Amino acid sequence: MEPRSVAFRREREGQWFELELLVDKALRGGLRSLEPAELHRLPILYRVALSSLSVARRTAMDRALLSYLEALAARAYLAVYGARRSTRGALRRTLFATFPQRVRALLPELVLATGLVALGTIVAVALMASEPGWYDAFVDPALAGGRDPHASTETLRAALYGGGEQGEGLAFFASFLFVHNAGIGLLCFSLGFAAGIPTALLLFTNGLMLGAFIQLYAERGLLFELGGWLLPHGIPEIGAVILCGAAGLHLGRAVLLPGRRTVRSALAWAGRRGSTVVLGSILLFAIAGLVEGIFRQAVTDDLVRYALAAFNLAWFVPWLALAGRSEGAS
Amino acid sequence: MREDIHATVEIVGPEGVPLSFPRATLAERFVAFALDLVILVSSASLVLLLFLLAGLGVGSLAVVGVGLVFMFLIRHFYFIAFETHWHGSTPGKRLMNLRVVARDGAGLGTDAVVARNLMRDLEIFVPLAIVANPEQVFGPGPWWLLAPTVIWLSVMALMPLLSRDRSRLGDLVGGTRVVRIPIAELPPDEAARSSQPRQSRRADTLAFSVAQLSFYGERELETLAELMRKADQGKATDDDLRVVAQTIADKVGFDGPLPARRPARFLRAFYKAQRAHLERELLFGKRKASKFDEG
Numbered sequence: 084m085e086p087r088s089v090a091f092r093r094e095r096e097g098q099w100f101e102l103e104l105l106v107d108k109a110l111r112g113g114l115r116s117l118e119p120a121e122l123h124r125l126p127i128l129y130r131v132a133l134s135s136l137s138v139a140r141r142t143a144m145d146r147a148l149l150s151y152l153e154a155l156a157a158r159a160y161l162a163v164y165g166a167r168r169s170t171r172g173a174l175r176r177t178l179f180a181t182f183p184q185r186v187r188a189l190l191p192e193l194v195l196a197t198g199l200v201a202l203g204t205i206v207a208v209a210l211m212a213s214e215p216g217w218y219d220a221f222v223d224p225a226l227a228g229g230r231d232p233h234a235s236t237e238t239l240r241a242a243l244y245g246g247g248e249q250g251e252g253l254a255f256f257a258s259f260l261f262v263h264n265a266g267i268g269l270l271c272f273s274l275g276f277a278a279g280i281p282t283a284l285l286l287f288t289n290g291l292m293l294g295a296f297i298q299l300y301a302e303r304g305l306l307f308e309l310g311g312w313l314l315p316h317g318i319p320e321i322g323a324v325i326l327c328g329a330a331g332l333h334l335g336r337a338v339l340l341p342g343r344r345t346v347r348s349a350l351a352w353a354g355r356r357g358s359t360v361v362l363g364s365i366l367l368f369a370i371a372g373l374v375e376g377i378f379r380q381a382v383t384d385d386l387v388r389y390a391l392a393a394f395n396l397a398w399f400v401p402w403l404a405l406a407g408r409s410e411g412a413s
Numbered sequence: 414m415r416e417d418i419h420a421t422v423e424i425v426g427p428e429g430v431p432l433s434f435p436r437a438t439l440a441e442r443f444v445a446f447a448l449d450l451v452i453l454v455s456s457a458s459l460v461l462l463l464f465l466l467a468g469l470g471v472g473s474l475a476v477v478g479v480g481l482v483f484m485f486l487i488r489h490f491y492f493i494a495f496e497t498h499w500h501g502s503t504p505g506k507r508l509m510n511l512r513v514v515a516r517d518g519a520g521l522g523t524d525a526v527v528a529r530n531l532m533r534d535l536e537i538f539v540p541l542a543i544v545a546n547p548e549q550v551f552g553p554g555p556w557w558l559l560a561p562t563v564i565w566l567s568v569m570a571l572m573p574l575l576s577r578d579r580s581r582l583g584d585l586v587g588g589t590r591v592v593r594i595p596i597a598e599l600p601p602d603e604a605a606r607s608s609q610p611r612q613s614r615r616a617d618t619l620a621f622s623v624a625q626l627s628f629y630g631e632r633e634l635e636t637l638a639e640l641m642r643k644a645d646q647g648k649a650t651d652d653d654l655r656v657v658a659q660t661i662a663d664k665v666g667f668d669g670p671l672p673a674r675r676p677a678r679f680l681r682a683f684y685k686a687q688r689a690h691l692e693r694e695l696l697f698g699k700r701k702a703s704k705f706d707e708g
Contacts, residue, residue: 086689087696089605096599103597110594113500133430144691146635147600147642154595157432161512161594164426164520165500254475262485269489273535276582277565334586351516351588354528358587362527 088143095135102128102159109162129159180407182363185356192329196286200325203290211298221295236303243312244383257376264320265368268327272361279335286328311385314392318399320371323364330357422590425518434592437511439573442591448505457487492530497523510594529587536582540570603641604685619682625665626690630701637684654680
């Protein structure tokens with residue numbers, strides 16, 4: 084009399100060994116290393132292994148067999164589902180459908196993030212109006228570069244037109260700005276884990292800095308000129324900071340108010356959605372860096388600057404507000 | 414702190430069958446990360462050096478600027494690029510046989526990979542920068558602001574030690590786990606071989622009664638299988654087998670000279686009969702875990 088599991092194993096062994104070979108190959112060289120015929124066999128054999136595993140768990144009294152099947156199925160899972168394969172047009176879909184969709188899904192956090200920046204701006208403007216000395220508290224002297232309340236109007240005006248970097252220096256300046264700002268954006272997201280508090284602070288202090296500059300130039304009657312200097316790159320850049328901040332606040336909300344889900348699953352959900360938003364924001368930072376480092380330094384005409392600002396607004400807002408509405412949410 | 418090296422991670426794939434993976438230990442993950450860090454830092458420095466030299470050679474600052482962007486990309490996208498293109502592994506992980514899997518069992522998406530690696534900056538690089546140069550990171554902040562920041566940052570960095578399942582922050586935010594790729598090895602089935610010598614034409618039957626087979630359970634069966642595997646490899650002597658065979662014969666009440674004269678044959682026959690009996694019982698939903706299990 085033979086145990087049932089002996090026949091069970093004898094009948095299926097061949098398929099298991101075939102799967103083993105395919106999985107070894109796929110784990111070593113990725114799915115791309117498989118021949119078309121093998122690629123076709125892999126999912127079929129994977130399901131065979133899964134059904135063998137389920138049966139063995141319920142009926143087999145051979146632990147060696149069971150642990151083999153457990154390991155084989157786990158290995159095959161890694162080979163089959165190790166990564167979601169990207170399909171044709173994945174980048175286009177991410178940029179023009181998934182990213183804007185996920186941005187729109189963050190609407191409450193976007194409002195809050197925008198409000199925090201605006202609040203910082205208003206507070207700085209109000210405080211500076213009563214006491215210009217506040218400026219030093221809001222703006223890091225290293226970043227101000229001599230633009231402070233003690234500077235003459237001429238110096239301030241000169242800072243708006245031609246920052247001194249010429250020719251070759253522009254590209255370096257652009258990449259420096261990109262690296263610096265994108266770094267802040269990434270921090271805005273990851274800091275959100277601490278209940279969103281550091282992110283909120285970061286957004287608020289960015290608003291303070293913005294407000295301090297605005298009031299500094301407004302006092303001297305240079306607001307229009309400042310607008311031309313600030314808006315062309317400010318639209319993608321401040322937009323990107325707000326987007327990253329919103330993603331960070333979303334993380335914070337998952338920690339504080341997970342709702343019906345566990346904190347764990349709410350966090351993973353928020354993290355995955357937020358990461359797409361942050362990835363898109365890095366692109367925005369790159370655009371802003373190029374505009375700030377090259378265009379703004381090279382073009383000193385106020386009207387041309389405003390024209391670019393208008394142009395930036397014209398693609399930025401419709402992109403985020405409208406793109407991907409017709410495609411299914413993902 | 415001791416870590417359970419046999420801890421498992423259970424993932425339910427799209428087919429609905431729960432799969433169990435060995436959980437990667439902190440030591441393994443640390444080694445993998447250290448390897449990746451070496452590759453990352455050396456490649457980033459190499460790129461910067463090349464661009465610096467090229468910039469000096471051409472006399473252009475723009476080239477250095479491009480190098481700066483490359484450094485940023487390497488620092489933030491090294492892990493992301495590898496984990497998306499190498500099925501959830503990096504050079505370090507590959508060397509240690511580790512893989513990242515999605516906790517929900519669906520395929521590992523790019524968004525999960527990005528999320529888990531965006532947090533890495535905060536877990537590793539920010540604390541390192543603070544340890545290296547606190548003045549520069551914090552500036553002149555008041556202590557009541559610094560103290561909570563430091564505590565909070567250390568909690569985040571030490572998350573793998575604090576969390577129940579040894580997840581780091583990035584794994585929580587990405588909804589991922591790090592597992593070790595299991596090794597699948599199938600030893601020959603002890604019950605598939607005849608208990609008779611090769612030349613013998615006699616049927617492979619030693620009759621055991623149901624009463625005799627009702628004494629032992631799954632645990633004893635498995636111990637017996639291991640003993641026979643050892644005997645196959647020459648790690649157990651005939652005397653070892655004889656002792657076990659005699660004990661079993663006494664316990665289940667098997668009379669005759671066979672256990673003493675041909676212990677290997679007796680044990681194999683008993684194993685086959687015992688396993689067939691337990692599997693048959695299992696079909697009726699009765700499981701006997703060990704001889705102490707009354708069912």
